[in-house]
Amino acid sequence: MIIDNPTMDAEEEHPEPGQDSEEEEDEEQSELSDGELQEAFARGLLKPGMNVMIDKPKKCANSQEGLKQCLADFRRDLPWVERLDLTNLPAENVLVTPEGKEPKTTKAEINPDNDFEREMFFYRQAQATVLQALPLLNKHSIATKRPDDYFAEMAKSDQQMQKIRTKLIAKQTIIERSEKAKQLREQRKFGKKVQIEVMQKRQKEKKAMMSAVKKYQKGMTDKLDFLEGDKKKAGKDNPDPKKATQKRGPNSKRKFKDQKFGFGGKKSGTKWNTKESFNDVSGFRAKVAHGKGPKGAKRGNKNKRPGKTVRKKMKNRS
Amino acid sequence: MASSKRKRGAQGSAPKKAKKVKFVSNEDETSSEINPETHEVTVPAPVSRGKWTNKERVLIFSSRGVNFRTRHLMQDLRTLMPHSKADTKMDRKDKLFVINEVCEMKNCNKCLFFEAKKKQDLYLWISNSPHGPSAKFLVQNIHTLAELKMTGNCLKGSRPLLSFDPTFDKEPHYALLKELFIQTFSTPRYHPKSQPFVDHVLTFTIVDNRIWFRNYQIIEEDASLVEIGPRFVLNLIKIFQGSFGGPTLFENEHFQSPNMHRRQLRLAAAAKVREKQMVKELQKMKRTEAKEDVTKDVTADVFLTPADEKPVQIETEPPQVKVVKKKHKVFKRQRMQMARR
Numbered sequence: 001m002i003i004d005n006p007t008m009d010a011e012e013e014h015p016e017p018g019q020d021s022e023e024e025e026d027e028e029q030s031e032l033s034d035g036e037l038q039e040a041f042a043r044g045l046l047k048p049g050m051n052v053m054i055d056k057p058k059k060c061a062n063s064q065e066g067l068k069q070c071l072a073d074f075r076r077d078l079p080w081v082e083r084l085d086l087t088n089l090p091a092e093n094v095l096v097t098p099e100g101k102e103p104k105t106t107k108a109e110i111n112p113d114n115d116f117e118r119e120m121f122f123y124r125q126a127q128a129t130v131l132q133a134l135p136l137l138n139k140h141s142i143a144t145k146r147p148d149d150y151f152a153e154m155a156k157s158d159q160q161m162q163k164i165r166t167k168l169i170a171k172q173t174i175i176e177r178s179e180k181a182k183q184l185r186e187q188r189k190f191g192k193k194v195q196i197e198v199m200q201k202r203q204k205e206k207k208a209m210m211s212a213v214k215k216y217q218k219g220m221t222d223k224l225d226f227l228e229g230d231k232k233k234a235g236k237d238n239p240d241p242k243k244a245t246q247k248r249g250p251n252s253k254r255k256f257k258d259q260k261f262g263f264g265g266k267k268s269g270t271k272w273n274t275k276e277s278f279n280d281v282s283g284f285r286a287k288v289a290h291g292k293g294p295k296g297a298k299r300g301n302k303n304k305r306p307g308k309t310v311r312k313k314m315k316n317r318s
Numbered sequence: 319m320a321s322s323k324r325k326r327g328a329q330g331s332a333p334k335k336a337k338k339v340k341f342v343s344n345e346d347e348t349s350s351e352i353n354p355e356t357h358e359v360t361v362p363a364p365v366s367r368g369k370w371t372n373k374e375r376v377l378i379f380s381s382r383g384v385n386f387r388t389r390h391l392m393q394d395l396r397t398l399m400p401h402s403k404a405d406t407k408m409d410r411k412d413k414l415f416v417i418n419e420v421c422e423m424k425n426c427n428k429c430l431f432f433e434a435k436k437k438q439d440l441y442l443w444i445s446n447s448p449h450g451p452s453a454k455f456l457v458q459n460i461h462t463l464a465e466l467k468m469t470g471n472c473l474k475g476s477r478p479l480l481s482f483d484p485t486f487d488k489e490p491h492y493a494l495l496k497e498l499f500i501q502t503f504s505t506p507r508y509h510p511k512s513q514p515f516v517d518h519v520l521t522f523t524i525v526d527n528r529i530w531f532r533n534y535q536i537i538e539e540d541a542s543l544v545e546i547g548p549r550f551v552l553n554l555i556k557i558f559q560g561s562f563g564g565p566t567l568f569e570n571e572h573f574q575s576p577n578m579h580r581r582q583l584r585l586a587a588a589a590k591v592r593e594k595q596m597v598k599e600l601q602k603m604k605r606t607e608a609k610e611d612v613t614k615d616v617t618a619d620v621f622l623t624p625a626d627e628k629p630v631q632i633e634t635e636p637p638q639v640k641v642v643k644k645k646h647k648v649f650k651r652q653r654m655q656m657a658r659r
Contacts, residue, residue, distance in 0.1 A: 058571075060568075060569035060570070060571040061556075061566040061567065061568060061569045062491070062567075062568050062569065063567055063568070064490050066559065066565070066567045067490040067491050067493075067494050067557070067567050067568060068490050070450075070451050070494060070559055070567060071490065071493055071494045071497060073450075074446060074450050074451055074494070074497060074498075075497055076501065078372060081507060082372050082504070082506060082507050083480070083500050083504050084477060084478065084479050084480060084504055084516065085479075085480035085481075085482065085500050085504065086479065086480070086481055086482070087481075087482040087483070087484055087486060087487060087496075088481065088482075088484070089484055091541070110525060112525050112526035118525060118530075121523070121525075122521050122523050122530060122532050123534070123543060125481055125483070125521055125523060126481050126519045126521045126532070126534045126541075126543055127541040127543060128481075129479055129481035129519055129521070130479065130519055130536055130541040130543070131541050133479050133516075133519075134539060134541075137516060142514070142516055143514060143515050143516075144515060144516050144517060144536065144539070145515070145539070146473070146515050146517065152473055152474070152513060153473070153474045153475075154471050154472065154473060154474055155397050155398060155463065155471060155472050155473070155474045155546065156463060156464075156471045156546075160463075160464065161471060163466060164466050164469050167466050168469065249658070250654070250658070251654060251657055254654070
């Protein structure tokens with residue numbers, strides 16, 4: 001129930017712009033004296049139950065007639081050329097918007113906290129104004145384009161523009177550098193991948209060749225097809241169905257293990273001092289033999305004692 | 319300031335406000351003249367081709383206690399508006415209607431007065447000086463011309479295009495504000511300090527019950543724009559019928575004074591802390607209060623399902639042993655031989 005309290009009016013005259021319009025103030029009931037409450041009850045204004053005081057909703061001055069009158073008095077009907085003002089909605093959104101979002105043209109849809117959206121709205125409004133105004137300006141023969149040789153004082157000094165330019169250039173170089181670095185990293189990764197693939201392919205080929213050679217050595221195949229390369233891979237005609245069961249050869253499991261792990265090999269008796277091993281000079285490294293190996297592999301005595309003549313010379317000198 | 323009586327069309331005599339610049343200059347749309355004697359060339363002041371009739375002068379000044387950003391904003395506005403005049407800072411002790419007298423002394427009919435409270439909040443008064451309406455705003459989000467993100471530039475004193483939101487025509491108070499802005503911010507034609515080209519546009523938009531001000535440079539004829547600055551946001555407080563006084567015509571109910579705003583933030587923070595404390599106290603109480611021993615398990619008979627009683631069976635003989643016959647697998651070698659065969 002709203003009680004029009006005389007003490008509250010005095011507060012409203014204060015220039016306090018931000019007063020809560022509806023407050024429940026139990027503490028302020030003490031301001032109303034008991035006598036007043038009794039009077040109000042006698043008059044039938046108070047109802048039984050909990051009575052709380054609520055402020056009158058704050059009335060904001062809004063005299064529409066006063067505003068219109070003031071505008072009528074104040075208005076100066078200048079020709080458009082003097083004012084150069086235009087009222088318009090934003091121009092069409094030319095930017096590609098992400099999927100699902102329609103270009104927001106009405107103001108009610110703009111979220112004022114979304115900076116990009118808001119600024120684009122203002123930008124498009126300005127654009128629409130410019131597009132509308134240019135033909136009008138041409139009609140009134142007001143120039144908008146500055147000729148190239150017209151030099152005059154600008155709102156921002158040249159120094160300021162230089163600062164802006166250097167900052168923009170710096171930003172651009174940073175972006176370019178990061179882009180280049182990213183590309184290099186990608187290239188390196190790609191190159192590494194390619195290198196690994198090539199090496200693996202080579203290993204596979206070598207393995208296949210070696211196993212083919214060993215097969216021939218062990219007598220499993222009597223054809224030297226592997227020397228010709230991979231020409232005859234496809235189109236091997238199947239043996240007769242009658243002999244198929246007999247000509248299966250080793251088990252498929254055995255075959256797979258042979259292919260993967262090789263054919264085993266001789267366990268012992270690999271190192272003998274025979275004529276062949278004596279004549280085999282494949283383990284000879286010329287550089288190491290002649291002492292031209294990588295320096296630092298074998299460090300000689302650092303503190304080498306100089307020879308007799310050198311020692312004599314040193315002694316004679318001192 | 320005595321308006322200099324310049325001879326129209328006389329380019330030989332150097333006008334009073336000639337600027338000495340080091341590069342080749344050109345007058346507006348007339349033949350270029352270079353002084354062969356001196357290396358410096360005089361850039362003649364823009365000669366008005368017509369008569370300046372719209373005598374609009376704006377007084378821009380502030381009270382004491384404004385910070386650097388406000389000062390720079392004022393300077394920027396003075397650069398953008400060639401029809402503006404500056405004045406010294408006003409003492410805060412004087413009442414606001416003194417400003418009317420200052421305006422009259424300076425022969426200005428509009429006024430932009432910046433007032434700072436608590437060195438934090440900036441209020442802007444825009445008023446039409448002798449009798450007209452005035453409005454008070456709270457200024458927020460100020461960015462000046464000097465910010466490096468504002469990359470555009472315009473001629474000093476060129477005339478701006480003004481762009482308004484359609485919302486300005488819908489409400490009477492916005493219509494009044496629109497008229498006030500037009501008269502204040504548009505540079506009069508043929509003003510002696512103005513430049514004849516129109517190369518920037520000022521936009522006023524109403525978003526979120528506030529007026530957003532932006533300044534863009536027109537680069538191309540196809541309306542590609544770059545922001546010059548400054549930019550600020552005006553939050554309307556009140557509109558008065560007189561200049562710096564008079565009956566209130568309009569009050570903005572969405573306006574919340576910065577003090578109240580800060581107070582609300584503080585209250586919210588305080589409420590959060592208080593709530594946390596209460597929760598902590600409750601937990602403490604719970605922990606220290608006497609706990610009763612639970613002797614009976616309330617959930618003991620949750621899973622009891624009534625079922626039929628089965629007769630107890632006693633087996634007298636042991637269960638029979640199941641014989642599992644193992645499949646005899648042939649040895650591996652034999653298997654291989656068999657497979658080969």
